[in-house]
Amino acid sequence: MAPKIAVIGSGPAGITAALELKDRGFEDVTIFGSFEEAQLKTKQVDGIVFDVAACLLHLGYRNTVIPLTRRFGLEVNYIKAPADIVTSRLEKIKKRPGEIIDVYLTILYYLFFFFGWLFLHKTPFRKRYSSSMETFLVQRRLEGLSKSFAMGPGGIAQGYGFLDEVTAYHAFRWFRPRLFLTPLVSRFKFGVATIKQGYEVLFKNILSELNHVESKIKLVRPSFEKVEVSTQEGEILLFDEVIIACPLDQINFPHAYLIDENTIEESYLFSYLFTSPTIPPFEDRAYLSAYIECKMKNKALVIRTGGQTKTGDYLYWAVGYKSSEISKQDLKSQIERQLSKECNLIIKKLHYFDVFRYNLRFSSQAVRDGVVDKFHNLQGYKHIWYSGGLLSHWDISSIYEHNRWLVNKMRYRLGNKNLFSYLKYKFKTIVSWLRLI
Numbered sequence: 320m321a322p323k324i325a326v327i328g329s330g331p332a333g334i335t336a337a338l339e340l341k342d343r344g345f346e347d348v349t350i351f352g353s354f355e356e357a358q359l360k361t362k363q364v365d366g367i368v369f370d371v372a373a374c375l376l377h378l379g380y381r382n383t384v385i386p387l388t389r390r391f392g393l394e395v396n397y398i399k400a401p402a403d404i405v406t407s408r409l410e411k412i413k414k415r416p417g418e419i420i421d422v423y424l425t426i427l428y429y430l431f432f433f434f435g436w437l438f439l440h441k442t443p444f445r446k447r448y449s450s451s452m453e454t455f456l457v458q459r460r461l462e463g464l465s466k467s468f469a470m471g472p473g474g475i476a477q478g479y480g481f482l483d484e485v486t487a488y489h490a491f492r493w494f495r496p497r498l499f500l501t502p503l504v505s506r507f508k509f510g511v512a513t514i515k516q517g518y519e520v521l522f523k524n525i526l527s528e529l530n531h532v533e534s535k536i537k538l539v540r541p542s543f544e545k546v547e548v549s550t551q552e553g554e555i556l557l558f559d560e561v562i563i564a565c566p567l568d569q570i571n572f573p574h575a576y577l578i579d580e581n582t583i584e585e586s587y588l589f590s591y592l593f594t595s596p597t598i599p600p601f602e603d604r605a606y607l608s609a610y611i612e613c614k615m616k617n618k619a620l621v622i623r624t625g626g627q628t629k630t631g632d633y634l635y636w637a638v639g640y641k642s643s644e645i646s647k648q649d650l651k652s653q654i655e656r657q658l659s660k661e662c663n664l665i666i667k668k669l670h671y672f673d674v675f676r677y678n679l680r681f682s683s684q685a686v687r688d689g690v691v692d693k694f695h696n697l698q699g700y701k702h703i704w705y706s707g708g709l710l711s712h713w714d715i716s717s718i719y720e721h722n723r724w725l726v727n728k729m730r731y732r733l734g735n736k737n738l739f740s741y742l743k744y745k746f747k748t749i750v751s752w753l754r755l756i
């Protein structure tokens with residue numbers, strides 16, 4: 320009989336987990352949670368579609384999100400990165416091959432990330448990564464690299480948080496060799512892309528093909544060979560396997576005691592979408608490096624433009640971190656002052672402003688205490704599995720990759736566990752990783 324599976328959470332983590340289960344032949348899958356609460360928010364402003372909580376696709380998405388857009392009939396807008404911004408580092412080298420020093424520096428930079436990643440995942444030295452990324456660099460006399468980390472892969476440009484707040488563990492987690500191998504085989508080599516109709520439309524389309532129940536889940540607990548799932552409405556349901564794909568502090572589950580205020584850290588990010596008659600002083604986006612370097616909160620750190628609207632105005636999106644003490648109203652006034660006085664952008668109309676609880680991550684304490692490893696070892700224990708940004712990396716591509724791995728592991732567990740099926744599982748895992756390259 321087909322196993323009855325519940326996926327808890329209907330954000331990108333839950334939706335890609337349920338889709339992967341369906342694709343791998345599991346027929347009885349129910350996904351719980353409210354899509355409206357997921358971080359994805361697509362806004363339409365005078366003919367422009369803009370995602371205020373998951374706007375960009377980059378190289379790594381080639382094997383995850385981009386095929387999904389094709390499958391669900393959506394289009395991708397490829398935005399060629401202008402030569403003078405950090406993301407086009409490789410492009411710059413291509414244009415100025417004479418500057419060989421740049422090539423060496425880039426190779427060294429990626430090698431540093433690669434070995435960082437290798438040590439982080441494959442050796443017992445993980446606990447050394449519990450310090451902040453800033454301390455990690457200073458201790459290794461690499462503080463000169465901090466600017467490049469803040470602005471480049473793994474840093475603020477990826478929306479992590481400042482380097483003194485983010486553990487080295489988390490920063491290195493961003494690196495996945497695939498991210499850098501993909502350009503070798505991909506048409507989509509440089510720059511970034513967006514989903515033309517928006518992320519929200521994509522995930523709503525996928526969700527409409529799944530068995531979705533709006534209820535929130537209060538409790539998940541093992542019950543003999545099954546897993547008991549209690550909804551907030553008081554209904555108790557039994558499943559064979561359960562994937563928890565909602566933030567782990569939002570639900571009661573057998574190992575919830577591992578999660579407390581010392582285990583997780585988070586950032587509060589604001590998203591401010593506005594139109595302006597002012598012509599953008601940059602092509603696609605500008606990193607306000609002076610603010611980034613001074614670790615300014617309550618200030619826009621990156622400003623992007625979505626282009627010119629039908630009415631002739633420009634659509635802008637400003638994003639930055641919120642400090643805990645400032646009220647939303649004061650924050651709004653401060654952003655507006657910054658945009659108009661310091662950045663010379665006249666705000667014509669505000670289209671969207673919100674603050675997100677963003678980038679839930681394990682704290683240094685949790686890395687030191689081995690909580691992260693505990694969760695990895697707990698995968699599938701008593702038929703309960705864990706997904707979402709906390710367990711992978713926060714971006715949607717990595718969440719999807721994690722779910723592919725998880726479902727593969729689940730299939731092996733549910734199958735016949737002899738040597739042959741173990742080898743088959745290992746082979747399939749390797750093939751699925753190769754497919755991602």
Ligand SMILES: Cc1cc2nc3c(=O)[nH]c(=O)nc-3n(C[C@H](O)[C@H](O)[C@H](O)COP(=O)(O)OP(=O)(O)OC[C@H]3O[C@@H](n4cnc5c(N)ncnc54)[C@H](O)[C@@H]3O)c2cc1C
Pocket residue numbers: 327328329330331332333351352353354355356357358359371372373374375376478534535536537564565566569570588589590638675676677707708713714715716718
């Ligand atoms: C400003 C901003 C910019 C971003 N930019 C990008 C980007 O460019 N690229 C990118 O890949 N990512 C980006 N992200 C990150 C991306 O949006 C998140 O990584 C992603 O939404 C996380 O998915 P999730 O499913 O884990 O969590 P969420 O989207 O937070 O969804 C959680 C889900 O769990 C449900 N839930 C919670 N509690 C329960 C419960 N008890 N029972 C049942 N369901 C429950 C909620 O209803 C919700 O549906 C950005 C995020 C923000 C805020």
